[in-house]
Structure formats: C-alpha cells, structure tokens
Amino acid sequence: MKVGDRLALEASVFGRYIVGEVPSATATELYVRVVRGHEETLAANDRRLLSLILRHPWTVSWIDAGLAIVNPHSKVRHRLHTMFAILESMPEYADYFLPRQRSPFYIVIIAFATIRGGFKAVLGGLFVKILS
Amino acid sequence: MKVFDYLIVGSGCSGAMAAQTLVDAGREVAMLDAGNENTLMSPVPQGDFLTLRKTDPEQYRYFLGEDAEGVTQGDIGKGAQITPVRKHMTTYVDTHLSVQSDTFSPVESLGYGGLGIGWGLQCWEYSIPEMRAAGLEPQRMKQAYETISTRIGISGTKDSAAKYTLGSLKTYQPSPTMDRNHQAIYQKYAARKHSFDSKGLFLGRTPLALITKDTDGRKGYAYRDMDFYTDNDQSAWRPWMTINALKPRSNFTYIGGYLVIRFIEKKQHVEVICLQIGTNKTASFRCKTLILATGTLGSARIALRSLEQAGKQLPLLCNPYTYVPCLQPTMVGKAAEPNKLGFAQLSLFLDEQRNNFDVSVSSLYTYQSLMLFRIIKQAPFNLRDARLLLQYVLSGIVIMGVHHPDERSDQKYISLVDDLSSPTQDALKIHYVLEDDKKREFARREKKIIAGVRKTGLYAIKRINPGYGSSIHYAGTLPFSKKDEAFTLRNDGKLHGTQHVYVADSSGFTYLPARGLTFSLLANAHTVAEGILHNAF
Numbered sequence: 001m002k003v004g005d006r007l008a009l010e011a012s013v014f015g016r017y018i019v020g021e022v023p024s025a026t027a028t029e030l031y032v033r034v035v036r037g038h039e040e041t042l043a044a045n046d047r048r049l050l051s052l053i054l055r056h057p058w059t060v061s062w063i064d065a066g067l068a069i070v071n072p073h074s075k076v077r078h079r080l081h082t083m084f085a086i087l088e089s090m091p092e093y094a095d096y097f098l099p100r101q102r103s104p105f106y107i108v109i110i111a112f113a114t115i116r117g118g119f120k121a122v123l124g125g126l127f128v129k130i131l132s
Numbered sequence: 133m134k135v136f137d138y139l140i141v142g143s144g145c146s147g148a149m150a151a152q153t154l155v156d157a158g159r160e161v162a163m164l165d166a167g168n169e170n171t172l173m174s175p176v177p178q179g180d181f182l183t184l185r186k187t188d189p190e191q192y193r194y195f196l197g198e199d200a201e202g203v204t205q206g207d208i209g210k211g212a213q214i215t216p217v218r219k220h221m222t223t224y225v226d227t228h229l230s231v232q233s234d235t236f237s238p239v240e241s242l243g244y245g246g247l248g249i250g251w252g253l254q255c256w257e258y259s260i261p262e263m264r265a266a267g268l269e270p271q272r273m274k275q276a277y278e279t280i281s282t283r284i285g286i287s288g289t290k291d292s293a294a295k296y297t298l299g300s301l302k303t304y305q306p307s308p309t310m311d312r313n314h315q316a317i318y319q320k321y322a323a324r325k326h327s328f329d330s331k332g333l334f335l336g337r338t339p340l341a342l343i344t345k346d347t348d349g350r351k352g353y354a355y356r357d358m359d360f361y362t363d364n365d366q367s368a369w370r371p372w373m374t375i376n377a378l379k380p381r382s383n384f385t386y387i388g389g390y391l392v393i394r395f396i397e398k399k400q401h402v403e404v405i406c407l408q409i410g411t412n413k414t415a416s417f418r419c420k421t422l423i424l425a426t427g428t429l430g431s432a433r434i435a436l437r438s439l440e441q442a443g444k445q446l447p448l449l450c451n452p453y454t455y456v457p458c459l460q461p462t463m464v465g466k467a468a469e470p471n472k473l474g475f476a477q478l479s480l481f482l483d484e485q486r487n488n489f490d491v492s493v494s495s496l497y498t499y500q501s502l503m504l505f506r507i508i509k510q511a512p513f514n515l516r517d518a519r520l521l522l523q524y525v526l527s528g529i530v531i532m533g534v535h536h537p538d539e540r541s542d543q544k545y546i547s548l549v550d551d552l553s554s555p556t557q558d559a560l561k562i563h564y565v566l567e568d569d570k571k572r573e574f575a576r577r578e579k580k581i582i583a584g585v586r587k588t589g590l591y592a593i594k595r596i597n598p599g600y601g602s603s604i605h606y607a608g609t610l611p612f613s614k615k616d617e618a619f620t621l622r623n624d625g626k627l628h629g630t631q632h633v634y635v636a637d638s639s640g641f642t643y644l645p646a647r648g649l650t651f652s653l654l655a656n657a658h659t660v661a662e663g664i665l666h667n668a669f
C-alpha cells in the first residue's frame with residue numbers, strides 16, 4: 001500500500017475510534033500531510049503496533065489505553081493525539097469536544113466510561129507489553 | 133556612519149516603555165531588535181471562540197498551526213499559552229540564544245514585542261517592602277506605575293485584597309466581568325472571609341493590562357475568549373502596539389533583524405556589534421547612549437561578552453512555579469460559556485506574616501479556550517474515554533498557577549561558555565537549584581493554599597511542577613548595587629564600569645516577589661529612561 005493510502009486508512013481508523021465517525025476528507029488530508037513527514041522516525045515497535053491497528057481496528061482502543069500507561073510519549077500515541085487535535089479543530093466535530101449541558105444522570109455514563117477506561121488501561125498495558 | 137543619540141536594544145516590555153519615554157521627550161531614538169514577526173500565519177478572523185469553533189473550517193491554522201505544530205509530544209510544561217499564532221516569539225531562540233543547563237529551562241524571545249507577545253497581562257504593584265528588597269525606589273516607582281497604567285491601560289478592582297493587587301494605583305479601569313466559575317469561587321470566599329483572613333489567605337480580582345472601555349483607538353474587552361490567539365481588538369496591551377505607535381514619529385527609527393552580540397565603548401560613541409539574523413553577517417551600529425532591554429538573560433549575555441571576564445558567574449532570580457488543575461464539581465456538566473475571558477480573573481495571596489512581604493500568589497483561570505487536545509495526553513486513559521470524561525468535566529476545570537518569591541543564593545547563577553554550534557559561538561550556562569528548606573517551605577505553602585481553595589469549592593486534581601524556569605519570570609543578573617562593581621547597575625540603571633551603557637529590563641532587581649514582575653519592569657524601564665533624560669537622581 002502507498003504511504004498516502006496507508007496514512008489515510010490510519011486517519012479513518014483513528015477518526016472512527018475517537019468520535020465514532022469516518023473523518024471528513026479535509027480532516028483526513030490534514031492528517032496525511034502532517035504525519036507524512038514523520039514516517040522515518042517510527043521505531044520497529046511503533047510500526048508493528050500501527051500495522052496491527054490497521055489490520056484489526058478493534059485493537060486501537062486497547063493499544064491506546066495500554067500506551068497511555070506504559071509509554072505515554074510513544075509515536076503511536078502521538079499520532080492518535082494528532083488526529084484527536086485535528087478533529088477537535090474541525091467545525092463538524094465541535095460538538096464532540098465542547099462542553100455540553102448534561103443531566104445529573106449523565107454521571108452514570110461517566111462512571112461507566114471511567115470503569116471501562118480503567119479496565120482497558122490494565123489489560124491494554126499488558127497487551128502492549130507482550131507485543132513489545 | 134550615523135551615530136544615534138539613544139539606541140535601545142529590544143522591543144519587549146522594557147524596550148517599548150523606555151522608548152516611549154525618550155521619544156515623548158523629543159529625543160532621537162533608534163531601536164535595534166532581533167524582531168521576528170509572524171509572517172506565516174493568515175490573520176485570525178474576528179469572532180468569539182464558540183462561534184469560530186462551530187463555523188470556521190480554517191480554525192486548525194490558529195488552534196493547531198498550519199502543520200499541527202501546536203500538537204506537541206511530551207508534557208504540557210512551560211508556556212502552554214504560547215499558541216501557534218505566537219510561536220514567532222521563540223523563533224531562532226534555540227540556535228541564537230543557546231543555553232546549557234541540567235536544571236533550568238528558560239523561555240526567551242527574539243520576537244517583535246518579546247515575551248510580551250504572549251504574556252498573561254497580570255499587573256501587580258509591588259508592596260513597599262518588596263520594592264526595597266528588589267532595589268527599587270518606592271516613591272519613584274509609585275509615580276511610574278501611574279504613568280505606565282495611563283499608557284497601557286490597567287483594569288482592576290479595589291476590593292479587600294487591593295493592597296496585594298492594585299496597591300495605591302489611582303489610574304485604572306474597572307475589571308472585566310468574571311465568568312461563572314470565578315463568580316462562584318468569589319461568593320464562597322466572601323461568605324467565609326474571616327476564616328480565610330485568619331489563615332493569612334486573601335482573594336482579590338487580578339489586575340490586568342486589559343482595557344474594559346474603548347481608549348485611544350483600542351477597543352474595550354469584548355469577551356470573545358480568543359485571548360491566546362489574537363489581539364484583534366487590541367484590548368490586551370502588548371509591547372508591539374506601543375512600538376507600532378512610535379514608528380510613524382519622526383524621532384524614532386526601528387531596525388529589526390539584528391542580534392546584538394557585544395558593545396565596545398569608544399571615546400566618542402558606543403559601538404554595537406551585531407549579527408544579521410538569517411545571514412549571520414557581522415554588522416555594527418553607533419550611538420551616544422546604549423540602553424539594553426533584551427530581557428535579563430539577554431542583557432547578561434551582552435554584558436558578559438562586552439566586559440570580558442572569562443568564567444564570571446552572575447546571579448539569577450526566577451519565581452518557583454507549580455500549577456494545580458482543580459475541579460469545581462458544581463460547574464461540571466454545564467454547557468460551554470459564551471462571552472468569557474481566558475486570562476486570570478482571581479488571585480489568592482498567602483501572607484502569613486501579614487506584612488505584604490514574602491507572599492506566595494496563586495492565580496486562577498478557566499481552561500475552555502485552550503482546547504482539550506492540550507490536556508488530554510495528561511490523562512492516563514485511552515483518548516476515547518478521556519474525551520467523554522474531559523468534555524463532561526471541562527466546564528468545571530480551573531487552573532491554579534502558584535508563584536513563590538525568589539531571592540539570591542549561591543545555587544542560582546549563570547555564566548558564559550563556549551559553544552561552537554551556535555552562531556554566537558557561546559552558550560549561557562545556567563545552574564539553578566532551590567535549597568531543600570525552600571522546597572519544603574513552598575510545598576507546605578502549596579498544601580495550605582490547596583486546603584484554602586477547597587473551601588471555595590475547588591478540589592486539586594494534581595500538583596504539577598513543570599521545572600525551574602517555567603514561571604517565565606526572570607530577573608537579577610546585573611543587580612543594583614551602591615558599590616561601583618563590574619556587572620552591577622547603579623540605581624538609575626547605568627552599568628557600572630561603563631560611561632554610556634544602561635540596562636532597562638529586570639536585570640537590576642535584587643529580589644523577585646511572587647507577584648508577576650512585568651508591571652514593575654515596565655515602571656523601572658520608564659524611570660531608567662527618565663533618569664537618562666534628567667541625567668541624575
């Protein structure tokens with residue numbers, strides 16, 4: 001696969017993971033342009049993780065959670081973070097990021113997300129350690 | 133070659149103020165400056181933060197940078213407020229202002245307007261004991277504070293903490309309206325004021341170099357919450373505004389693009405040796421009086437090169453800094469607030485001795501416009517769940533930045549060493565370590581402050597120490613001294629051992645109060661220029 005196509009696929013997997021939507025063409029183009037220059041700086045381990053994510057997109061949340069604990073400054077997490085920032089600065093996704101009025105019961109969803117996040121961090125951490 | 137009457141080096145806060153005083157007095161003034169400008173970015177459109185976020189397809193240019201260079205790896209660290217649109221402030225700094233240090237990481241500027249391009253506008257009057265300890269003459273400073281306030285526009289409130297904020301300042305505009313987070317904090321404080329007083333804690337409105345009423349072509353603050361990205365209305369004062377206003381005057385010349393390396397005093401004039409930035413070609417300028425306003429580290433570099441004393445160590449002052457993200461549970465789960473302000477709105481002073489000296493200062497501000505992507509990497513969570521959590525709690529996040537005072541010690545010094553990789557062929561070596569008893573004392577104060585703000589409904593999430601140098605408040609490298617010693621300043625700013633060289637920035641300060649130094653630095657620059665005019669104190 002050509003570099004540009006692979007990066008576009010990466011953008012699409014990351015976008016679906018972060019906001020649950022296929023990212024717009026503008027967001028994808030921006031992601032490809034920004035990360036293309038950093039291809040050579042990827043270590044073998046980062047490449048392995050990225051290729052696993054592209055083959056099995058469901059792994060992205062576990063790898064991300066694991067990296068957040070085990071190696072928060074990894075290049076893979078930086079790419080995810082870059083996609084996060086790109087989506088945050090696109091008007092069509094603003095509602096996913098700006099504070100919203102929530103009912104008091106929303107705390108249940110937050111509690112669930114926190115428990116889920118903690119669980120993923122523990123298992124994801126193990127997963128990432130085994131893979132590296 | 134033309135010999136300028138007065139040559140000011142640097143376009144930051146101190147350079148701008150010294151220049152205005154001399155130009156207003158009719159003197160012929162030239163300003164020599166590295167002066168990087170923002171030539172890459174298209175202007176940020178007029179609009180408020182929420183509307184731009186929801187409508188502008190080009191917003192990534194100013195929020196992230198053209199190539200998302202605002203998305204950095206590593207921790208938030210120092211200068212989180214230096215957004216991509218203001219990155220020109222630090223261009224060329226890594227190469228041309230080389231620093232070697234294991235302990236200290238300064239933020240310096242070679243921009244047009246210096247660090248003032250991105251400063252947070254907090255403007256405090258020092259107390260009289262603080263001025264004395266800093267080597268500043270109170271009577272002269274009080275007059276200068278009024279002059280500066282008239283020039284740049286200060287807003288503030290004479291509330292119960294006024295002795296820590298505006299002091300005796302008479303010229304000021306009303307403070308901007310607080311956002312809902314700060315209003316809630318202030319109300320809780322007011323209800324328990326006696327309990328706070330008994331602990332030596334005092335909360336008040338933060339004075340800002342921000343006008344709230346239209347003044348001299350600048351617009352009163354419009355609550356667009358775009359403070360970290362644009363100066364569209366010029367409500368916030370930045371040094372380049374003063375210099376832009378001086379440029380059309382016939383007795384003022386601005387010369388940008390030169391890095392001053394050293395000066396040589398000759399019989400008839402001072403020779404100023406520079407490198408042209410970009411080409412690294414040597415150039416020189418001549419003047420009768422030289423005024424250094426290159427920031428205390430910059431002025432120290434130039435003095436060390438010019439007065440040639442190999443291995444000479446100079447002192448350094450810098451406020452120790454900790455920041456504490458706090459949660460305000462009553463504000464969690466609320467919609468984004470329109471029409472708000474991003475600057476500090478309230479400040480809490482810890483003055484256990486109640487003598488307005490050795491005070492620690494905590495400034496509070498809300499985070500909305502700095503975006504989630506900057507803080508999300510601090511969360512030990514996957515980005516998807518972290519987004520849900522942060523989006524929910526963002527309206528209840530208040531950041532508290534805690535500054536402590538600093539004084540001289542033999543563990544804080546700078547010297548010049550060889551560095552052949554730099555165009556200047558040298559680097560500033562910085563050694564800065566706080567003594568253990570100071571560290572313990574500041575940690576104790578921080579715990580007390582955190583316990584105090586809990587009573588205003590704020591719960592500290594984490595105490596983060598971004599490292600020495602992160603306060604971006606530097607001073608004291610060429611301290612005021614009554615003795616005629618090399619590398620010290622006479623109290624009118626003249627560099628001892630020279631005939632016609634003055635220093636107008638914070639280099640002379642012999643003590644650094646926790647309250648941000650810039651208002652005092654501006655006032656001092658004005659008094660140095662006045663002293664030059666009257667040639668005597």
Ligand SMILES: Cc1cc2nc3c(=O)[nH]c(=O)nc-3n(C[C@H](O)[C@H](O)[C@H](O)COP(=O)(O)OP(=O)(O)OC[C@H]3O[C@@H](n4cnc5c(N)ncnc54)[C@H](O)[C@@H]3O)c2cc1C
Nearest residue numbers: 142143144145146166242246247252254392427648649650
């Ligand atoms: C994000 C941020 C927030 C801040 N918030 C506050 C606050 O709220 N309150 C507060 O009191 N302070 C604050 N500060 C600190 C404040 O900005 C500085 O104290 C102040 O701007 C210093 O001004 P200065 O003129 O001494 O030096 P600088 O701003 O460093 O200016 C130096 C000038 O000299 C030029 N220069 C440097 N070296 C050379 C050379 N060799 N040759 C030619 N030109 C040279 C540069 O181009 C620049 O124009 C903040 C700073 C930052 C970055």
